[in-house]
């Protein structure tokens with residue numbers, strides 16, 4: 357198809373190559389080597405060190421929260437954040453089916469089950485309307501929280517995900533969750549630097565979680581961070597992720613089941629160097645988004661842009677095809693031409709571990725599942 361051919365040429369032009377163009381490659385142009393070298397020279401490569409502390413300070417500043425806890429990856433961060441708000445074995449957690457598997461897995465690691473509710477068409481993230489409709493039908497508000505009339509189980513958290521860096525409608529979602537006494541944990545793994553009404557994503561929920569995996573906007577190889585404005589939860593989070601050891605100069609005593617979810621200082625060094633460039637990365641990507649936007653405005657393909665009152669980090673950019681056939685054709689032609697593109701995730705309830713979970717109709721999620729394709733989004 358002509359418009360697909362033109363798209364391939366356009367992407368090859370903006371990345372100035374006919375070789376393979378990945379979806380998202382990391383960029384190391386700052387102090388990465390310097391900080392890594394320093395870390396090796398000091399021998400503090402492991403789970404304590406100055407860069408871990410500096411990383412936590414930087415993340416708290418960037419996310420405008422009181423406390424950040426560095427962890428080994430985003431998935432572990434979400435797992436612990438859920439536990440911190442009291443998610444227990446046998447509980448349920450509301451989330452979206454249109455997400456990366458880590459969101460649902462983090463719920464399961466706590467022995468809880470996801471309830472999959474629909475997303476909004478504009479943000480591709482958890483829909484406050486879907487949550488409201490579900491709770492009006494199934495919610496049972498008791499003194500100690502919200503229960504599910506169908507299963508009798510406690511709904512102990514709501515876990516929205518800011519898809520590709522586009523913030524969900526947080527005010528609306530917060531209002532509903534406050535009414536039903538359900539704490540929000542933001543899966544902000546993809547949205548470091550994104551804002552909703554001029555405030556950073558990750559700072560709206562009881563806790564928020566970022567990822568620094570290799571494909572994210574800022575990477576340290578692997579890593580994550582839990583952020584919160586509730587200092588006690590932050591302190592508890594640090595404690596749980598560092599084996600729940602009671603502080604003592606030389607005695608080992610652990611007073612509950614903790615985890616070794618620490619981020620090594622080596623990774624934190626890389627993260628600190630990357631975070632110094634976050635603003636530049638976001639500017640660079642927002643400029644690319646504008647170029648895509650004006651190109652796609654001329655072709656008949658729909659480029660996805662940020663919604664009103666938000667600022668997206670444009671981590672992974674995407675277009676919306678007309679239907680499944682056109683999507684598959686687009687995927688085949690672009691990938692055959694060495695331009696990497698990828699469909700959005702298959703919905704969680706299609707995965708064998710999650711087929712049994714309670715869910716709503718998922719009309720928007722299924723619409724997007726058939727049409728959304730990510731296009732190369734690396735910093736140039």
Ligand SMILES: *Cc1c(COP(=O)(O)O)cnc(C)c1O
Nearest residue numbers: 429430431456458459545567569
């Ligand atoms: C990347 C990601 C995570 C966490 O990933 P890690 O690789 O464990 O750091 C969680 N949720 C979503 C939606 C993600 O994209």
